[in-house]
Amino acid sequence: MSFISFGSNNxxxxxxxxxxxxxxxxxxxxxxxxxxxxxxxxxLQEGPDAxxxxxxxxxxxxxxxxxxxxxxxxxxxxVRESTPDTWVFWIHASNAARLExxxxxxxxxxxxxxxxxxxxxxxxxxxxxxxxxxxxxxxIVLDNADDDGIFFSGNKSKERGPLERFLPxxxxxxxxxxxxxxxxARNLVGSDGRVIDVQPMSEEDSLALxxxxxxxxxxxxxxxxxxxxxxxxxxxxxxxxQAGSYIANRSPRVTVSRYLQLFCESESNQTHLLQHEExxxxxxxxxxxxxxxTTWQLSFEQIRHDRPAATDLLALMSMFDxxxxxxxxxxxxxxxxxxxxxxxxAPLISYSLVLVGIETLSFDMHRIVQLSVRRWxxxxxxxxxxxxxxxxxxxxxxxDGEYESWNECQRLLPHAKEVTKPICDTDDEDRLHAAxxxxxxxxxxxxxxxxxxxxxxxxxxLDAREKVLGHExxxxxxxxxxxxxxxxSRGKYExxxxxxxGRWI
Numbered sequence: 010m011s012f013i014s015f016g017s018n019n020x021x022x023x024x025x026x027x028x029x030x031x032x033x034x035x036x037x038x039x040x041x042x043x044x045x046x047x048x049x050x051x052x053l054q055e056g057p058d059a060x061x062x063x064x065x066x067x068x069x070x071x072x073x074x075x076x077x078x079x080x081x082x083x084x085x086x087x088v089r090e091s092t093p094d095t096w097v098f099w100i101h102a103s104n105a106a107r108l109e110x111x112x113x114x115x116x117x118x119x120x121x122x123x124x125x126x127x128x129x130x131x132x133x134x135x136x137x138x139x140x141x142x143x144x145x146x147x148x149i150v151l152d153n154a155d156d157d158g159i160f161f162s163g164n165k166s167k168e169r170g171p172l173e174r175f176l177p178x179x180x181x182x183x184x185x186x187x188x189x190x191x192x193x194a195r196n197l198v199g200s201d202g203r204v205i206d207v208q209p210m211s212e213e214d215s216l217a218l219x220x221x222x223x224x225x226x227x228x229x230x231x232x233x234x235x236x237x238x239x240x241x242x243x244x245x246x247x248x249x250x251q252a253g254s255y256i257a258n259r260s261p262r263v264t265v266s267r268y269l270q271l272f273c274e275s276e277s278n279q280t281h282l283l284q285h286e287e288x289x290x291x292x293x294x295x296x297x298x299x300x301x302x303t304t305w306q307l308s309f310e311q312i313r314h315d316r317p318a319a320t321d322l323l324a325l326m327s328m329f330d331x332x333x334x335x336x337x338x339x340x341x342x343x344x345x346x347x348x349x350x351x352x353x354x355a356p357l358i359s360y361s362l363v364l365v366g367i368e369t370l371s372f373d374m375h376r377i378v379q380l381s382v383r384r385w386x387x388x389x390x391x392x393x394x395x396x397x398x399x400x401x402x403x404x405x406x407x408x409d410g411e412y413e414s415w416n417e418c419q420r421l422l423p424h425a426k427e428v429t430k431p432i433c434d435t436d437d438e439d440r441l442h443a444a445x446x447x448x449x450x451x452x453x454x455x456x457x458x459x460x461x462x463x464x465x466x467x468x469x470x471l472d473a474r475e476k477v478l479g480h481e482x483x484x485x486x487x488x489x490x491x492x493x494x495x496x497x498s499r500g501k502y503e504x505x506x507x508x509x510x511g512r513w514i
Contacts, residue, residue, distance in 0.1 A: 222253020
């Protein structure tokens with residue numbers, strides 16, 4: 010937490026004046042942030058169920074990069090403008106050390122008596138000062154309060170104890186929390202508090218943000234190109250900000266259309282662009298890299314620390330198509346115990362990394378989250394293991410393609426295609442799993458009359474089986490027979506004859 014000027018004579022650390030501090034400069038307000046700040050204001054101060062007088066606490070929760078911190082910044086400045094005698098304290102809550110450091114700075118700014126005594130518990134000292142109504146109204150912003158253990162029983166420091174006890178409950182103060190972890194947020198606000206779910210931007214706000222980053226003279230693009238880009242970035246503010254900075258810094262060689270073309274060319278391009286830190290964002294914690302991918306990877310690390318089984322579940326989900334991931338398919342990994350599965354799934358939902366479709370018993374995942382998980386696994390040398398595991402599960406679960414199973418085949422087909430994409434250097438067992446998937450998909454597509462795609466699937470299965478099992482193995486011969494059926498269905502009788510005679514590959 011550092012100090013900034015709010016006006017020519019109004020300094021955050023000015024002696025003798027009851028002004029608090031905000032560690033960040035104001036950003037460019039957007040309608041996206043303004044709507045949320047209005048909701049915060051209503052929760053804390055307005056309406057028949059107002060809770061400002063009852064130690065108000067409100068939490069902003071949502072996916073990393075969705076704009077929680079920017080919303081908190083805007084609300085903090087709104088408080089400064091509307092009630093300039095209110096202290097505003099910004100606290101980095103990512104770990105206990107940062108929180109204690111910020112409490113020390115609060116003590117210095119407020120000139121709390123006893124702050125220089127090395128024997129004094131600074132957390133208790135600031136807590137008592139905040140509880141005293143004579144010191145005036147205050148707003149505390151707890152930014153990035155993602156780790157539940159810091160504030161509750163997980164913190165085992167004898168001196169500190171659970172840090173939540175140093176967060177005052179006073180009628181003259183309120184606390185605004187930003188968190189990726191909805192469980193931590195709900196625990197911090199308590200039963201009287203309110204949790205506001207911050208969603209990705211609307212199309213209109215996304216375009217406005219992109220145009221702030223890439224003004225018209227640099228863009229030279231149609232609205233269609235701009236819309237296609239923000240859609241590809243799933244309307245996530247941090248991703249749009251990154252893309253805009255990249256384009257602006259490389260103009261005129263890189264335009265919105267060129268960036269979109271590069272982004273859509275390959276998954277590796279997407280990963281590269283989304284982890285490229287083009288410009289520093291002065292609104293965010295300077296001690297942390299803030300690309301969209303590295304930001305989410307912090308969430309993955311926290312989840313792995315708290316519940317390793319949850320990151321296993323996340324890793325497996327990221328191997329399949331990102332939409333309509335069947336619950337039965339992810340339950341196939343590990344312990345199928347219902348409570349164990351629910352406990353492993355809960356952190357992924359809490360961090361907004363997966364979305365739940367209750368009626369269809371399936372899960373969805375943002376494309377950029379999927380890319381981030383895969384890159385994280387690659388960094389930890391675990392990507393290949395999860396690719397192989399997903400193929401083993403799919404080889405077992407995909408039906409044989411008979412009429413009775415067509416609905417299930419259609420539901421699993423996008424996932425089967427996804428897990429068989431990255432077949433490079435692999436062992437024989439994994440190659441045979443991929444061959445089984447391709448064979449079963451080929452059978453289903455053949456029965457449905459999708460002959461060209463069925464032929465490609467059966468050809469791949471034949472090549473893999475012939476390489477691993479040899480030409481005379483029953484599975485290889487079955488693949489030859491099925492590929493022959495596809496060729497017959499397409500009227501390619503000569504090619505079928507050469508195949509059966511062993512002269513066509």
